[in-house]
Amino acid sequence: MNWNWSVIYEYMPRLIDGVWVTLELVFLSGLLGLILAVPLALMRASHNRWLRMLPFGYIFFFRGTPLLVQIFLIYYGASQFDAIKESALWPILKEPYWCAIIAFTLNTAAYTAELIRGAIQAIPKGELEAADAFGMSRSLKIRRIVLPRAFGIVLPAYGNELILMLKSSSLASTITLLDITGAARTIIARTYTPLEIFFAAGMLYLLITAIMIGCFRLIEHRLNRYQHYKAPTVEAKKQPIGN
Structure with missing residues (x-):
């Protein structure tokens, strides 16, 4: 089978x-x-049981249903209600771009919330007790201790979540958005070269993924730079200052 490389260059x-x-x-x-x-x-x-239950239903729904279903519910479902059509939200909800943004936001928020929750619960209790010993208020402790430590812990998993969102973004083409996959499908309908065009689209996704991985590694190294600190050895401490 001969590949038609010219179509890739033409439609890149x-x-x-x-x-x-x-x-x-x-x-x-x-x-x-x-x-x-x-x-x-x-x-x-939170230690409050009822406060913990409030976001549970939201997270359970968006983690338990396919993203494609969520996109269809927002894009096609909103148009079924006259109250929405007559509201100020309709100029936004009638656009496929903003419907995709809303669906992706609600979906990734559910997964990210669980990642951050796990990171918060992984913070050593000694650090929180030290903040209490300094007399920090709850809001100050969250800003100074809890969230910075949680972001450092959760960053690798959050990078994976964004990469999964990158690959899931191909579903936006189902509601007429011309993302990478949508553009590829449009080109294939004209050229009848699915192998070449999907190969080019796959390479673009791979390139973006590689760049995202590199960026997250740099951010992770900066946020967790204290883990790379090497304390002076005993021999180094014994050496005279003049040496």
Whole structure:
């Protein structure tokens, strides 16, 4: 079988346009999802039983149902209610781009909230007791101790979550968005070269994933740089200052 490499070169600019749409979907929904996940995680880690139960239903629903179903419920379901069509939200909910952003945000917030909750519960109790000994208020302890430590712990898992969201963003093409996959499907419908175009799309996803992994490793190294600190050895301490 002969590959038609020329079609890849010819339509690569259109695939690159899809890259920007994909990046917008992933990073905007990732940022909004992280903002939503923080209070959800704090509620889930609370000692108050009823406060823990409030976000449980939300997290259970979005972790227990497929992302594609959630996209369809928001994109197709909102148009079924006249009250929504007549509301101020309709200019947003009628656009496939914003419906995808909403679905991705709600979905990743549920997963990220559970990751942060686990990270909060993994913080050594001694650090929290030290903050109490210094007389920190609860809000100050959360800002100075809990959240910075939790983000350092959760960062590798959160990087994996964003990479999974990158791959799941291909589902946005089902509601007519021209992301990488949507652009590839449009090109294939014209050229009848599925192998070449999907290969090029796959390489773009792979390149983005590699860049994201590198960026998260740099951020993780910076946030957890205290783990790489090497204390002076006993022999070094015994050496005279002039040596």
